[in-house]
Amino acid sequence: MKMEADLKVGIKEKANKMLGYHPQDAKLSKSYIAVAFIALLVGGFLGLLQGLNRAGLLELPTWFNYYQVLTAHGLLLILVLTAFFTIGYFYATLSHNLGGLLPKVRKLAWVGFFVKLVGFVLAVIPILMNEASVMYTFYPPMAAHPVFYIGLALIVVGVWLCCIGAFIQVANWRKNHKGQHVPILSYFATGVFVLLFFALMFVAVEVLFMILPWVFGWVDGINVMVARTLFWAFGHTLVNIWYLTAVSAWYVVVPKVIGGKRWSDLLTRVVIIALVIMNITGGFHHQIIDPAINEIVKFMHVFMSLAIGFPSLMTAFALFAVFERTARRKGGKGLIGWWKKMPWGDVRFLAPFIAMVAFIPAGAGGIAQTTNQLDQVVHNTMWIVGHFHLTLGMSVVMTFFGISYWLVPFISNRVLTPQINKLGVIQTWIWTVGMICMSGSMHYVGLLGSPRRTSYSTYGDHATALGWDPYLTLLAVGGTLLIIGVILQVYAVFNMMFFAPKGETEFPIAEEEENATKTPYWTERWGLWIVLMIIVVAMAYVIPLTDMIVNAPPGSPPFKTW
Amino acid sequence: MNQSFYGLLLLIFLVAPPVAHFMESHMVIHMHMQMPMLVIAGMLMARFFQKRFPTFFEKWNSNGIPGILLFVIIVVYWMLPRTMDEALTTNSVEVFKFISLPFLAGVSLRDSWKKLSSLGKNIIIIGFTVLFIGLGWLYIWSPVQLCNNYLIIEQVTLGWGFLLTAIGMIVYLGYNFFIDPSAYE
Ligand code: HEM
Ligand SMILES: [Cu+2]
Numbered sequence: 001m002k003m004e005a006d007l008k009v010g011i012k013e014k015a016n017k018m019l020g021y022h023p024q025d026a027k028l029s030k031s032y033i034a035v036a037f038i039a040l041l042v043g044g045f046l047g048l049l050q051g052l053n054r055a056g057l058l059e060l061p062t063w064f065n066y067y068q069v070l071t072a073h074g075l076l077l078i079l080v081l082t083a084f085f086t087i088g089y090f091y092a093t094l095s096h097n098l099g100g101l102l103p104k105v106r107k108l109a110w111v112g113f114f115v116k117l118v119g120f121v122l123a124v125i126p127i128l129m130n131e132a133s134v135m136y137t138f139y140p141p142m143a144a145h146p147v148f149y150i151g152l153a154l155i156v157v158g159v160w161l162c163c164i165g166a167f168i169q170v171a172n173w174r175k176n177h178k179g180q181h182v183p184i185l186s187y188f189a190t191g192v193f194v195l196l197f198f199a200l201m202f203v204a205v206e207v208l209f210m211i212l213p214w215v216f217g218w219v220d221g222i223n224v225m226v227a228r229t230l231f232w233a234f235g236h237t238l239v240n241i242w243y244l245t246a247v248s249a250w251y252v253v254v255p256k257v258i259g260g261k262r263w264s265d266l267l268t269r270v271v272i273i274a275l276v277i278m279n280i281t282g283g284f285h286h287q288i289i290d291p292a293i294n295e296i297v298k299f300m301h302v303f304m305s306l307a308i309g310f311p312s313l314m315t316a317f318a319l320f321a322v323f324e325r326t327a328r329r330k331g332g333k334g335l336i337g338w339w340k341k342m343p344w345g346d347v348r349f350l351a352p353f354i355a356m357v358a359f360i361p362a363g364a365g366g367i368a369q370t371t372n373q374l375d376q377v378v379h380n381t382m383w384i385v386g387h388f389h390l391t392l393g394m395s396v397v398m399t400f401f402g403i404s405y406w407l408v409p410f411i412s413n414r415v416l417t418p419q420i421n422k423l424g425v426i427q428t429w430i431w432t433v434g435m436i437c438m439s440g441s442m443h444y445v446g447l448l449g450s451p452r453r454t455s456y457s458t459y460g461d462h463a464t465a466l467g468w469d470p471y472l473t474l475l476a477v478g479g480t481l482l483i484i485g486v487i488l489q490v491y492a493v494f495n496m497m498f499f500a501p502k503g504e505t506e507f508p509i510a511e512e513e514e515n516a517t518k519t520p521y522w523t524e525r526w527g528l529w530i531v532l533m534i535i536v537v538a539m540a541y542v543i544p545l546t547d548m549i550v551n552a553p554p555g556s557p558p559f560k561t562w
Numbered sequence: 563m564n565q566s567f568y569g570l571l572l573l574i575f576l577v578a579p580p581v582a583h584f585m586e587s588h589m590v591i592h593m594h595m596q597m598p599m600l601v602i603a604g605m606l607m608a609r610f611f612q613k614r615f616p617t618f619f620e621k622w623n624s625n626g627i628p629g630i631l632l633f634v635i636i637v638v639y640w641m642l643p644r645t646m647d648e649a650l651t652t653n654s655v656e657v658f659k660f661i662s663l664p665f666l667a668g669v670s671l672r673d674s675w676k677k678l679s680s681l682g683k684n685i686i687i688i689g690f691t692v693l694f695i696g697l698g699w700l701y702i703w704s705p706v707q708l709c710n711n712y713l714i715i716e717q718v719t720l721g722w723g724f725l726l727t728a729i730g731m732i733v734y735l736g737y738n739f740f741i742d743p744s745a746y747e
Pocket of ligand 1: 043044045047048050051054070071073074077078081135136137385388389392393397451452454455478479480482483486516
């Protein structure tokens, strides 16, 4: 009896090893993913409150007003959901790809986990006390309670620890596997953590050296332009970190799920390198309307932003090529007949597929916004909010959802049941319809002039403002559908984490094409890519930053505008 | 052959009046983009000369030191505010810039770098790092305008460009010192 049981355990362990499953690492990833989806649940309800308010259906009480809700919604979804999901997902990847996390790396990630949580709690308390309604962008001269910024600083430190852990893990693997390429999904992870590491430096300088001394009253004024510039060097890069995370699943996981092969390994790695090198400088496209940046510099940055579009277009091309090739291999025929061969009933495919399709209008909108004249029309209107619910709320988040249907079972040692898969498919369609309604009406009402970050007002029954109402109602309808989607999704995640039947789930990583050319070794020279990245950053930032600092107006005192 | 051709194309591009005019309109772009790109153009074209005149390089630059000295002299010359000014006001000096940076500095850098010992390479990089810190300090905190053609704000910007480049080189030196690539490759 005993022997049999031992044997069973032995076999199980072996099977786990084969699948690259490490219980302690899985626990780490599970904790990160759990926090991410709790953030989605809470953030989603706050979003609903905002949607209902904007439609004029709900007046928020004075003790929890629109701007408190909005600050919390932004922070929960833009920071907590994405950061925790990305780290949970990529740490699971590193563990699976690279033979388990090193004990010290695991420890770093746990310390990072708690430092981030403490930071987050510190940031939330002043929001609840109505001392920090500064939105997730916390632009000076709006000033929150100092504790809010200390919380942010701790979150930065926590993420840094995870970056350093990932670097140690990858470096160690490379030492033991000389001359080999880092497995593709871990290569994505490396790119993401490199970007995170450097992007966070900008916001750390902003918070630690500019904002904190200022809110503590040690200095009288703050250079608003410099602060905004540092924020967007970070903020824009964060956007592309989500994108790169989602893209990793598109390139590597989705082909496996549909039973196909991965697209060119070399070009995939080139896309990652290109995004790492060119990314940070895109930050200026969030400041097209800012004064104090001269036209030549702005013109240069339109160029920089559009340059990032190039790897994105390559991605679109690559993925549709993979789909078509796979479907044709399965007997799909005709110009569009091959579509029927795709596994539409598999949520692990459906969710990221719709996410990719959403990226087409989302990317087009982005190109429009980075054009100076067009941005004048939509800047600070609901259009922008529509844009990032399409890019982030659909392209990125739906990919995360799609990932969850295999990642959560994998790290929980359970399986995806047909019922949960079905639930996932339903969830996906609800989310799609909800986001189309909400984001579509946001875009349109933005063109009609409805401002973002503004609670409901008819502006004294002004005719223009009244004309927004039908769209704002549609926005609320979409928001209501979305909250149903949120509930289903969070239910699915926790079901898969704790209640689904035990069993092994595969970590889906597609193989290369058989006749693929060998990837050259220079793709592994991260030192070089980082140097190039720093050069590009220097070229983009030295001129405008010196101008902003040397020709600065007197600094601004802190304001509490709410 | 191919890379020499691209080097030539790059040189022609840089010399083209609208490009040159734009790049010279900012002091920092003039010194930190145009000039290095001229050197890079020369480095690409070096292949052509090495193939064409192998004995010349063998005879005059067998250990790389004469070449690197020539490179240092040319590059340091072009870092003087006075020479930049002159390039903008006197046509012949401008022509000299377009010739000296690619053909004297770029070609000799390419031919010499591989021949230097790692000590030699480090001396060069450290030397330039110190020089860049000095120049950064000079340009940022100089109380007067050093160039007739550029305003003080341009000068300060250039100073920061120098300092950041120096920081970049220090990072590189540290990276080289602490990390042994052969442990990974
Ligand atoms: C239940 C689903 C959701 C609803 C109903 C919803 C609704 C809204 C509404 C009405 C606004 C405010 C617009 C304004 O006044 O400016 C908003 C802002 C925002 N939402 Fe959502 N949203 C949802 C999900 C998401 C998701 C999944 C994300 C990101 C992952 C997200 C990120 C944001 C961000 C970053 C803001 C901007 C905050 C700011 O301007 O400071 N939302 N959302
Ligand atoms: Cu951006």
